[in-house]
Amino acid sequence: MAKKKAEGYLSGREARRIAKENRRITNAFEKQRKRKNVPESEYLTHMADPNNAVEFDNLHTYFYTDAGVVKSVDGVSFEVPIGKTVGVVGESGCGKSVTSLSLMQLLQRPQGQVVEGEIRLNMGDKAYDVTKMPNEQMQKIRGNYVSMIFQEPMTSLNPVFRIGEQVDEVIALHHGEGKTKEDIKNRTIELLEMVGIANSQGVYQMYPHELSGGMRQRVCIAMALACSPKVIIADEPTTALDVTIQAQVLDLLRNLKDKINSSIMFITHDLGVIAEMADYVVVMYAGRVVEKGTVHEIFSNPAHPYTIGLMASKPVVGKQVDKLYSIPGKVPNPIDMPNYCYFKDRCEMCVAGCEGEYPCQVQLSPTHFVSCYRYYDHKNQGGEG
Amino acid sequence: MSDKKSVISKGDFTPVEYDPQYILQVNHLKKYFPIKGGMVSKTVGHVKAVDGVTFNLKRGTTMGLVGESGCGKTTTGRTILRLAGEKTDGQVLFNGKEVYDMSPKEMRALRTKMQIIFQDPFSSLSPRLPVGEIIGEAVREHKLVSKSEFNDYIDKVMDNCGLQPFHKARYPHEFSGGQRQRICIARALALNPEFVVCDEPVSALDVSIQAQIINLLKDLQDQYNLTYLFISHDLSVVEHISDSVGVMYLGNLVEYGDTEDIFRNPLHPYTKALFSAIPVPDPNAKMNRIVLEGSIPSPANPPSGCKFHTRCPYATERCKVEAPCQREVEPGHYVVCHLFDK
Numbered sequence A: 001m002a003k004k005k006a007e008g009y010l011s012g013r014e015a016r017r018i019a020k021e022n023r024r025i026t027n028a029f030e031k032q033r034k035r036k037n038v039p040e041s042e043y044l045t046h047m048a049d050p051n052n053a054v055e056f057d058n059l060h061t062y063f064y065t066d067a068g069v070v071k072s073v074d075g076v077s078f079e080v081p082i083g084k085t086v087g088v089v090g091e092s093g094c095g096k097s098v099t100s101l102s103l104m105q106l107l108q109r110p111q112g113q114v115v116e117g118e119i120r121l122n123m124g125d126k127a128y129d130v131t132k133m134p135n136e137q138m139q140k141i142r143g144n145y146v147s148m149i150f151q152e153p154m155t156s157l158n159p160v161f162r163i164g165e166q167v168d169e170v171i172a173l174h175h176g177e178g179k180t181k182e183d184i185k186n187r188t189i190e191l192l193e194m195v196g197i198a199n200s201q202g203v204y205q206m207y208p209h210e211l212s213g214g215m216r217q218r219v220c221i222a223m224a225l226a227c228s229p230k231v232i233i234a235d236e237p238t239t240a241l242d243v244t245i246q247a248q249v250l251d252l253l254r255n256l257k258d259k260i261n262s263s264i265m266f267i268t269h270d271l272g273v274i275a276e277m278a279d280y281v282v283v284m285y286a287g288r289v290v291e292k293g294t295v296h297e298i299f300s301n302p303a304h305p306y307t308i309g310l311m312a313s314k315p316v317v318g319k320q321v322d323k324l325y326s327i328p329g330k331v332p333n334p335i336d337m338p339n340y341c342y343f344k345d346r347c348e349m350c351v352a353g354c355e356g357e358y359p360c361q362v363q364l365s366p367t368h369f370v371s372c373y374r375y376y377d378h379k380n381q382g383g384e385g
Numbered sequence B: 001m002s003d004k005k006s007v008i009s010k011g012d013f014t015p016v017e018y019d020p021q022y023i024l025q026v027n028h029l030k031k032y033f034p035i036k037g038g039m040v041s042k043t044v045g046h047v048k049a050v051d052g053v054t055f056n057l058k059r060g061t062t063m064g065l066v067g068e069s070g071c072g073k074t075t076t077g078r079t080i081l082r083l084a085g086e087k088t089d090g091q092v093l094f095n096g097k098e099v100y101d102m103s104p105k106e107m108r109a110l111r112t113k114m115q116i117i118f119q120d121p122f123s124s125l126s127p128r129l130p131v132g133e134i135i136g137e138a139v140r141e142h143k144l145v146s147k148s149e150f151n152d153y154i155d156k157v158m159d160n161c162g163l164q165p166f167h168k169a170r171y172p173h174e175f176s177g178g179q180r181q182r183i184c185i186a187r188a189l190a191l192n193p194e195f196v197v198c199d200e201p202v203s204a205l206d207v208s209i210q211a212q213i214i215n216l217l218k219d220l221q222d223q224y225n226l227t228y229l230f231i232s233h234d235l236s237v238v239e240h241i242s243d244s245v246g247v248m249y250l251g252n253l254v255e256y257g258d259t260e261d262i263f264r265n266p267l268h269p270y271t272k273a274l275f276s277a278i279p280v281p282d283p284n285a286k287m288n289r290i291v292l293e294g295s296i297p298s299p300a301n302p303p304s305g306c307k308f309h310t311r312c313p314y315a316t317e318r319c320k321v322e323a324p325c326q327r328e329v330e331p332g333h334y335v336v337c338h339l340f341d342k
Helices: A012-033 A097-104 A133-142 A163-176 A182-195 A202-203 A215-225 A241-260 A269-276 A296-302 A304-310 A371-384 B071-081 B104-111 B131-143 B147-160 B164-170 B177-190 B209-224 B235-241 B261-264 B269-276 B317-321
Strands: A052-065 A068-081 A085-089 A110-124 A127-129 A147-151 A231-233 A264-270 A279-284 A288-293 A362-365 A367-372 B022-036 B041-059 B064-067 B091-094 B114-117 B196-197 B227-233 B245-248 B252-258 B327-330 B333-335
Touching: A012 A052, A012 A110, A012 A362, A052 A097, A052 A264, A068 A085, A068 A097, A068 A110, A068 A264, A068 A288, A085 A097, A085 B147, A097 A147, A097 A231, A097 A264, A147 A215, A163 A182, A163 A215, A182 A202, A182 A215, A202 B327, A215 A241, A241 A264, A241 A269, A241 B269, A279 A296, A279 A304, A288 A304, A288 B064, A288 B114, A304 B209, A362 A371, A362 B245, A371 B091, B022 B071, B022 B227, B041 B227, B041 B245, B041 B333, B064 B071, B064 B235, B064 B261, B071 B196, B071 B227, B114 B177, B131 B147, B131 B164, B131 B227, B147 B164, B147 B177, B147 B209, B177 B209, B209 B235, B227 B235, B235 B261, B245 B261, B245 B269, B252 B269
Parallel strands: A085 A264, A085 A279, A147 A231, A231 A264, B041 B252, B064 B227, B064 B245, B114 B196, B196 B227
Antiparallel strands: A052 A068, A052 A110, A110 A127, A279 A288, A288 A367, A362 A367, B022 B041, B022 B091, B245 B252, B252 B333, B327 B333
């Protein structure tokens, strides 16, 4: 009976114990959330900097699965300044989407819970902590102040409703007071024209399957912009599209952002798109921010080995290399992550300090931060961390 | 019936002769899919998925096939392998033999020489078979190695593709995306093919995994002198891996030539627009982007004349009426456009 158990093997008893424990924790979170008539003071907060539209502060989002706790987002902090575009890059499973879903409070509940940290949303004269907001309040924010463009334009539209009805619904819900159906329809058609749909009257009457991928993504963008939101989350909006259509959609997003002066949180794994769209870049790896800075800092002076590897592994048109660099190894198992630099096992630039616990952020310039032991000297010499 | 559109013209091309330097010669290949309609499922039209594609592929080289989705890249690949039913028209010569004239027995023997790697490593592996069986099934079926050598042979193939022998007993769901793509590659290579169609092999993978798979494909090519037809919409990957590139638009090859020529000096307006749309990972890059209006027209009812004229910034009256034919602008650099008529 000395057969070695495979890695990640769980006995039935162990799995039941985990499931029971998870239910206990998530029930407590859900009870907290489902309270009625929560006073506003509970989720009122202050922005650290009034020029930011959103501040993520030490956000922890965990998923309580039957195989153990997955720390999808584990201490993420970054800001989205008003009127700027922040690009979030990383491999699949690194927590990019979960970060944005935490802001929208659209996590798969009850398994997915924001355990710790704040997401401060600038509402103009006041600021709300989204993580503590009750559902009914959140509905007023969602689509109105913060809206989202999803990755798959094919699946994020409802196939059984006409395009017009779907966009109307958003407007009627948030800005529908005192408006007739006719007004709402006119606004919808105006929006469809704004996103570059020539035949807006015709498209209003169409079903999603009658449109091409690029057109559907335009409709999704029109829906997201319906209430002139302050923050737009674009979750890989062009990944499912062709390059020519991608160019159209990126152009459109850039122009519209300036038109309604909102901030964009742009999630993608395409570094080319980031270079083109973003003012600031956040590089995520295994649920943590490994590097953040302005787009010029990240591209001209990447500091973290992961960022450097990511840049080197992408072939670039016009630059011939014999062999592509490939980051060795793979992303670690997200369940029960150890407390050391998650990139250590794949890193080719390890220093002695890497054996220690997870490195804290080192400031390289006023806007450039990196979590890596290689820059600890820098920190000590620089005086301030 | 007045339905003249559904009549297919056949045989209006000059047949090519076998040229031993080419492993694959494709001449005016057409593949139409019928659109059925009405009470009795009458054919009411055709989707012209591949509409006259001509190219030659040298032994041991890689040809990239790029284009927007729906332009017929994948259908071209599948038609060459005789995986999409009968061709509509044209020639596919593999080592000088017409693929579509072969008897079932010959075809079966040829299958080992031509393999395909599919786009999606998640749905192209049977979830019910262990990896050793996925890779070895065809080897056993074609009796490529004797029973006693079978296990060693599979181990060797897996090792070449970066898989460990103990992976043999595992099932596909136990692997990550990159490893699954390695399994797909191992499955294709186990038969000792000469020619492999890679149908978007890296599109479903992350950037860092992409690099591993591309490097693997290149190493294997050097090792076994493989010929690839590399279908992708990622132009930077195609530039990296290919020796020659074909650009497809709506079932036609609009430009075709050496990678160097095509990327340094794109001639066709569509190629120019396509290349200008590639995002460059450099925030300082100033781009002169040619943004194409509209989207790709329906291949069931393609525009008359040059199919690109509806989106082309240089379109003239002539483009609307007359279809351009293939022209050799520089040696080995072909383009299908009226702008280059002398």
